[in-house]
Amino acid sequence: MNNFTYYNPTKIEFGKEKENNIGEYLAQAGIKKVLLHYGTGSIKKNGLYEKIIISLNKSNIEFKELSGVVSNPLLSKVNEGISLSKENNIEAILAVGGGSVADSAKAIAAGAKYDGDVWDFFINKAEILEALPVFTVMTLSATASEMNGNSVIINENTKQKYSIASVLINPLISVINPELMATVSKEYLAYSAVDVISHCIEVYFTASTHPNFNSAIVESIIKTIMQTTEILLENPNDYDARAEFAWAAIQGLNGLTPAGTEGGNFPNHMIEHSLSALYNVAHGAGLAVVIPAWMKYYKEQNQAQFKRFAKEIFNSDDADVGIEKLESWFSKIGAPTTLKELNITRDGIKELATNANATANVWGMSELYSKETIIEILEKA
Amino acid sequence: MNNFTYYNPTKIEFGKEKENNIGEYLAQAGIKKVLLHYGTGSIKKNGLYEKIIISLNKSNIEFKELSGVVSNPLLSKVNEGISLSKENNIEAILAVGGGSVADSAKAIAAGAKYDGDVWDFFINKAEILEALPVFTVMTLSATASEMNGNSVIINENTKQKYSIASVLINPLISVINPELMATVSKEYLAYSAVDVISHCIEVYFTASTHPNFNSAIVESIIKTIMQTTEILLENPNDYDARAEFAWAAIQGLNGLTPAGTEGGNFPNHMIEHSLSALYNVAHGAGLAVVIPAWMKYYKEQNQAQFKRFAKEIFNSDDADVGIEKLESWFSKIGAPTTLKELNITRDGIKELATNANATANVWGMSELYSKETIIEILEKA
Numbered sequence: 001m002n003n004f005t006y007y008n009p010t011k012i013e014f015g016k017e018k019e020n021n022i023g024e025y026l027a028q029a030g031i032k033k034v035l036l037h038y039g040t041g042s043i044k045k046n047g048l049y050e051k052i053i054i055s056l057n058k059s060n061i062e063f064k065e066l067s068g069v070v071s072n073p074l075l076s077k078v079n080e081g082i083s084l085s086k087e088n089n090i091e092a093i094l095a096v097g098g099g100s101v102a103d104s105a106k107a108i109a110a111g112a113k114y115d116g117d118v119w120d121f122f123i124n125k126a127e128i129l130e131a132l133p134v135f136t137v138m139t140l141s142a143t144a145s146e147m148n149g150n151s152v153i154i155n156e157n158t159k160q161k162y163s164i165a166s167v168l169i170n171p172l173i174s175v176i177n178p179e180l181m182a183t184v185s186k187e188y189l190a191y192s193a194v195d196v197i198s199h200c201i202e203v204y205f206t207a208s209t210h211p212n213f214n215s216a217i218v219e220s221i222i223k224t225i226m227q228t229t230e231i232l233l234e235n236p237n238d239y240d241a242r243a244e245f246a247w248a249a250i251q252g253l254n255g256l257t258p259a260g261t262e263g264g265n266f267p268n269h270m271i272e273h274s275l276s277a278l279y280n281v282a283h284g285a286g287l288a289v290v291i292p293a294w295m296k297y298y299k300e301q302n303q304a305q306f307k308r309f310a311k312e313i314f315n316s317d318d319a320d321v322g323i324e325k326l327e328s329w330f331s332k333i334g335a336p337t338t339l340k341e342l343n344i345t346r347d348g349i350k351e352l353a354t355n356a357n358a359t360a361n362v363w364g365m366s367e368l369y370s371k372e373t374i375i376e377i378l379e380k381a
Numbered sequence: 382m383n384n385f386t387y388y389n390p391t392k393i394e395f396g397k398e399k400e401n402n403i404g405e406y407l408a409q410a411g412i413k414k415v416l417l418h419y420g421t422g423s424i425k426k427n428g429l430y431e432k433i434i435i436s437l438n439k440s441n442i443e444f445k446e447l448s449g450v451v452s453n454p455l456l457s458k459v460n461e462g463i464s465l466s467k468e469n470n471i472e473a474i475l476a477v478g479g480g481s482v483a484d485s486a487k488a489i490a491a492g493a494k495y496d497g498d499v500w501d502f503f504i505n506k507a508e509i510l511e512a513l514p515v516f517t518v519m520t521l522s523a524t525a526s527e528m529n530g531n532s533v534i535i536n537e538n539t540k541q542k543y544s545i546a547s548v549l550i551n552p553l554i555s556v557i558n559p560e561l562m563a564t565v566s567k568e569y570l571a572y573s574a575v576d577v578i579s580h581c582i583e584v585y586f587t588a589s590t591h592p593n594f595n596s597a598i599v600e601s602i603i604k605t606i607m608q609t610t611e612i613l614l615e616n617p618n619d620y621d622a623r624a625e626f627a628w629a630a631i632q633g634l635n636g637l638t639p640a641g642t643e644g645g646n647f648p649n650h651m652i653e654h655s656l657s658a659l660y661n662v663a664h665g666a667g668l669a670v671v672i673p674a675w676m677k678y679y680k681e682q683n684q685a686q687f688k689r690f691a692k693e694i695f696n697s698d699d700a701d702v703g704i705e706k707l708e709s710w711f712s713k714i715g716a717p718t719t720l721k722e723l724n725i726t727r728d729g730i731k732e733l734a735t736n737a738n739a740t741a742n743v744w745g746m747s748e749l750y751s752k753e754t755i756i757e758i759l760e761k762a
Contacts, residue, residue, distance in 0.1 A: 001559075001624035003396025008389070014641065015384025212608065213625050216601035224594040243382035244594050247641060260395065260628060
């Protein structure tokens with residue numbers, strides 16, 4: 001086991017009707033004025049917006065609003081939020097939505113306490129030293145953004161999808177009411193499942209050490225996500241399945257699974273980010289295409305763990321069967337598994353590889369993933 | 382899944398040589414003066430004391446010392462620490478030792494910020510509203526005290542072993558260097574293993590809901606503890622086994638396993654506390670005696686989960702076999718499984734039951750565990 005630091009100070013308020021306490025949670029933390037940050041309006045249709053406003057008013061929390069966050073959240077919106085926050089002496093960012101809204105809120109939180117360009121943090125030009133506190137009320141479960149310090153943003157000008165990570169932007173409190181997640185489409189539920197599985201397997205396969213305990217936790221998460229996804233595709237209103245999905249998704253990327261493993265790296269995310277940046281593909285859909293291709297490319301480099309995966313997840317002694325079965329499962333739940341399904345032709349691969357290789361440079365992975373290697377992987381997709 | 386709050390702000394600094402940074406960690410948290418709290422002197426023999434002093438001096442941290450904490454830590458020592466802290470304007474408690482030292486430090490931390498008698502917190506007469514920050518350098522792994530807000534103390538006058546729980550006494554930072562744990566005796570390693578398993582199975586069997594995900598996590602912890610204990614009994618210097626043991630032990634009682642299960646209760650701990658209080662039995666040894674007896678008593682009340690336990694841990698379809706095999710495993714690693722092995726005769730059972738029933742009252746479990754029920758369980762031991 002490698003040395004590590006584990007620190008996750010986010011408080012999770014999990015369960016039915018907890019969103020009605022959000023004003024109280026903010027007040028208890030001494031917050032008087034928030035930026036209410038949300039997406040393209042679904043929270044106004046389903047009544048969540050009204051609940052939040054009632055709760056804020058009840059606790060005398062003032063608020064400014066910034067809506068319009070799209071999936072694959074944009075730097076322009078982040079900059080809008082930073083300006084609004086600075087102009088209005090905003091004390092905290094309240095994200096109401098899915099992982100994209102949470103990610104956008106975190107970037108605003110960091111930028112609001114910084115005099116330079118927030119993109120500096122994303123290109124390793126500056127370090128986050130201070131941030132406004134972030135609170136979330138989640139309506140979608142996948143990214144674990146509700147319990148980590150990560151934020152992934154697209155810079156529309158440079159076509160870069162880059163990320164930041166700091167415990168200073170971990171949400172102070174995240175409200176997870178699985179009932180609020182019941183309206184997600186089957187398509188996005190499938191993408192979410194793929195996303196969680198991707199978080200789990202990146203480190204599981206790429207780390208140089210594999211403590212049994214960590215592997216067992218990862219397998220528990222993957223099995224839970226697969227079981228509950230199947231239940232929810234049949235019956236979207238199964239509360240317990242929705243709740244287990246949400247809680248397992250959080251454990252998938254809150255720091256627990258890589259602790260002691262030396263961390264590994266995130267090649268599938270690295271390549272997928274280029275699909276999102278260049279083709280605006282949903283993150284989970286892009287991952288479903290990249291993962292089986294990457295697994296076929298990478299399996300020789302960690303045969304023991306690929307065998308273990310096949311055994312534990314699909315009860316097979318053959319590593320190749322593990323990959324095939326995961327790919328079939330992605331198809332079964334409605335996720336694409338080929339570039340063709342995303343309407344990306346062979347001609348696009350070169351540009352994707354150039355873009356992904358630029359990410360590899362920023363992530364310190366360029367020695368492992370040259371442009372040629374990325375092309376080789378994408379050819380398999 | 383039930384509603385829950387998960388909040389664990391302890392930072393874990395895990396790995397080799399991390400104890401040498403303790404002064405720096407304290408300084409970074411703005412601490413200038415600590416109470417250095419430890420046991421009966423083994424840290425002076427093995428060199429850890431000196432390392433700590435060097436690190437404190439290097440970071441200009443002043444310190445007062447209070448040693449002499451015994452396993453099953455005593456209220457008198459806690460009161461001594463509270464007086465010392467108040468008299469010397471101590472800013473934080475630094476526990477160097479095992480779970481007993483950490484527990485003692487937490488009680489001191491709470492008492493040092495309270496004008497009344499610290500025992501008030503243990504008998505639910507007062508609530509902890511403030512505490513000094515606690516830091517730990519752990520030399521033993523079992524209680525997970527390094528990452529929770531629990532403290533269990535024996536009041537010598539009243540012969541009560543009672544506990545408190547508050548996130549305010551969660552350690553701010555805990556240093557876990559598995560190398561420091563390599564000198565534990567085989568006997569205490571076995572007791573530690575039993576203790577971790579007990580934390581896992583209390584909620585696993587007694588909660589009214591059993592999300593698959595939580596059960597899978599618990600099973601991962603138990604299997605890890607069993608595997609690594611067997612390795613360590615053979616080779617105490619196997620670093621990776623020691624590290625996995627330590628990390629799994631922490632997960633066993635840091636709030637992760639009960640999240641969403643409605644919590645369950647802790648009957649084995651309740652009964653064992655009387656063994657420790659009246660006979661000064663080591664906690665893990667007492668638990669090894671109580672657990673199989675309690676399982677035999679309780680199994681009809683949750684047949685499905687006892688079957689699952691037998692299947693997942695011992696690959697048997699028979700719940701009784703699961704209990705028998707756990708009992709045999711306790712014996713195999715050198716833990717006692719009968720009252721006789723603790724030199725407690727049948728005559729002692731009545732007094733134990735009276736004492737345990739008093740704990741049941743304080744823990745709100747007296748309806749489930751009458752004196753007669755506790756006698757029935759202890760008769761099986």
